[in-house]
Amino acid sequence: MKHRHKVAYSLISLIGFNLISTLAAFDPAMAAPTPKAIATLPRTPDKSVNCEILVVGGGLSGVATAYEGLLAGRTVCLTEITDWLGGQISSQGTSALDERPTQRALKFYSRGYLELRNRIGRKYGKLNPGDCWVSESCFLPRDAHAILTDMLKDAEKQGKGKLQWFPNTVIKDLEIAADGKIINSAIAIQHQPPKGAPPLNTFTLSQSIEDSYSYENSSRFTKTILRFLPKEAKGDAPKWYVVDASETGEIIALADVPYRLGIDARSYLEPSASSTNNDPYCPQGFTYTFAMEATKEPQPQAMPPFYLQYAPYFSYELTRLANFDLVFTYRRIWSPTKGKPAKFGGVSFTAPTLGDISMQNWTWGNDYRPGTAQDNLIYSRQQLQSTGQLNPGGWMGGLRTETLRKAEENALSFYYWLVAGTTDSKLGEGVKQQQSNNRFVSGLNSPMGTVHGLSKYPYMREARRIIGRPSWGQSGGFGIWEIDISRRDYNDQYYSKTLPEDMYRRLRAAVAGLEAISVIEGKVPPDKAMRRTRSTIFPDAVGIGHYAIDFHPCMVNSPPEAPGNTERPGERRGAGQAYPFQIALRAMIPQKIDNLLVGGKSIATSHIAAAAYRVHSFEWSSGAAAGTVASFAIKNAIAPYQLVDDLPKQEPQLEALKRLLQQNGNPTAFPDTSIFNENWDNWR
Structure with a gap:
């Protein structure tokens, strides 16, 4: 058995790592950031806060990071731009868990995610109080925040850690050491309404975001300036860790480490890419969700003044989906009375009943999908430079406010269209019929918790994604790519006809599994090589995920709602089923800065892989890994990059970390993961 394990490790080193050396396609201008000095503050910080782990972003990844840090006894500071914990399932309103049937049936998740599911079930007496059909768990966003708050309190008590929670707080500036390797401190701004001002969540994000990042007090907000500093630790390793768990990769942009955004250039690693060049302006669409309630009587429906601008975009999309009850129950998050069985387009559901509440998240509806340099939401590095946001004190969140505003208008218009x-x-x-027995649900006590009724923050499907450090097999920087996870059959003639001959050969070799060497040596023709039937196995795996590669492509023209506009051609080619996959530690370690870790949607994935690495359980698993890695690094006085810098050689401390994760109930691999196991057909 020992001999077989050595053979397996050797083969993993050669094959599971991506056998062929690659230069990852990225913008060279991103590869040479300069050390960042902190700006002169308008006044002395109002408060200094010491942390062992500073988590930026209170979404599922950030909560999971804090959860594991607290269980390990660490002092954790957690910031969030809204006042709710949970991100996707709370402030972004997508409280319908995206899960795959096999993983769900086996309950093969991180311990914290399992606890979250259990608490949802206990809260309502069942896991699916909305009786939705897209998921086995649809629930109210406001309850998700309360559940996660209790989970962190319990973890703090159990692990004897300390949680310092900072809602309504944004990171404004970073102090980075002269050698560019360490974040020494972070400046944040926390906002609260002054006496007599409208309460929080009165204004939409587009109306308040610029104020949130400004030091000056305003009629809306009184500001508190915070300075986050490390809590002392032993040894020469970093004294603290900053974890970017934000929704758009704010800290990696502010720290100016190398990253990608939008489409990656077509390569043998990303053969289904829709472009031969990088395109940072075409990430996936984002969505302001909202809730609507079924009523007994017809309701007055006021047309928004901007409705006619957005109406040309809206559609049920497919004939088999062109049914209001089907769409309403798709993500129904509350159903006090079970409706009668119904069926449309091959989908079975229960009909809406009085008092049912539905959350809307629809591609040809409240998705907003800009794809040009004139209207993209997440600013590229070049745009950040040109707008001064990379200057000391210039950071304003890295988003285009006008696009946020238009997405809000689009969402409100979609409700009226429905x-x-x-x-x-x-x-x-x-096709489209009026459905006036419904009302738009708004108010501070509503499911979204806002006066305006839209989610507090849009649901983000894609963010800035780091380029990992140069690694064996990926000298241009580590990344997880399409071919690492996709079930696609690359025998499709599209690939042999579209890709250059050398690129096609490298593609077939890279997915050939145990036959890779024979393909490279020319002993086996590329089109005769057996396709491996599993995802890439990473020796530094620290978490897991499983979901389809699911696309909401950007639109070709600006503005997205323009009549006759179409999706970017070829974007959906990469869509399809994926094998159960792993989260490599190298995908969480950025270049340049040694005490920065990345979780959530900003890990080092490609544009196509990111379409699967974005759902709820993955976010939790990546956060659990980040919290564990940070705590392990502090305890052992070692920087995370030192756990993987000798790969493909064995790394004893890496193995100790993986054992710790597994012992804590945070899986790093799916059952029976092995280069010898090619039987993944049952994992759906």
Whole structure:
């Protein structure tokens, strides 16, 4: 058995790592950031706060980081731009857990995610109080925040850690050491309404975000300036760790470490890419969710003044989806009375009943999908430079406020279309019928917790994604790519005809599994090589995920809602099923800075891989890994990059870390993961 394990490790080193040396396609300008000095503050910070782990972003990844840090006895500071914990399932409103059937049936998740699911079940007496059909768990966003708050309190008590929670707080500036390797401190701004001002969550994000990042007090907000500093630790390793768990990769942009955004250039690693060049302006669409309630009587429906601008975009999309009850129950998050069985387009569901509440998140509806340099939401590095946001004190969140505003208008218009619209941009006349027995749900006590009724923050499907450090097999920087996870059959003639001959050969070798060497040596023709039937196995795996590669492509023209606009051609080619996959530690370690870790949607994935690495359980698993890695690094006085810098050689401390994760109930691999196991057909 020992001999077989050595052979397996050797083969993993050669094959599971991506056998062929690659230069990852990225913008060279991103590879040479300069050390960042902190700006002169308008006044002395109001408060200094010491942390062992500073977590930026209170979404699922950030909460999971804090959860594991607290269980390990660490002092954790957690910041969040909104006042709710949970991100996707709370402040972003997508409280419908995206899960795969096999993983769900086996309950093969991180311990914290399992606890979250259990507490949802206990809260309502069942896991699916909304009786939705997209998931086995749809629930109210406001309850998710309360559940996660209790989970962190319990973890703090159990692990004897200390949680310092800072809602309504943004990071404004970083002090980075002269050698560029360590974040020494972070400056943050916390905001609260002054006496007599409207309460929090009165204004939409587009109305308040610029104020949130400004040091000056305003009629809306009184500001508290915070300075986060490390808590002393032994040894020469970093004294603390900063974890970027933000929704858009704010800290990696502010720290100016190398990253990608949007489409990656077509390569043998990303053969289904829709472009031969990088395109930072075409990430996936984002969505302001909202809630609507079924009523007994018809409700007055006021047309928004901007409705006609957005109406040409809206559609049920497909004939088999062109049914209001089907769409309403898709992500129904509350159903006090079980409706009668119904069926449409091959989908079974229960009909809406009085008092049902539905959350809307629809591609040809409240998705907003800009794809040009004139309207993209997440600013590229070049745009950040040109707008001064990379200057000391210049950071304003890295988002285009105007695009946030238009996405808010688009969402409000979509509600009106659902209840009063009679047009359909893709299916033509006579399909869309009015549904006036519904009301838009808003108010501080509503499911979204806002006066305006939209989610506090948009649901982000894609963010800035770091380029990992140069690694064996990926000298341009480590990344997880399409071919690492996709079930796609690359025998499709598209690839042999579209890709250059050398690129096609490298593709077939890279997915050939145990036959890779024979393909490279020319002993086996590329089109005769057996396709491996599993994802890439990473020796530094620290977490897991499983979901389909699911695309909401950007639109070709600006603005996205322009009549006749179409999705970017070829973007959906990469979509499809994926094998159960792993989270490599190298994907969480940025270049340049040694005490920065990355979780959530900003880990080192490609544009296509990111379409699968974005759902709820993955975010939790990546956060659990980040919290564990940070605590392990502090305890052992070792920087995370030192755990993987000798790969493909064995790394004893890396193995100790992986054992710790597994002992704590945070899986790093799916059952029976092995280069010898090619039987993954049952994992769906």
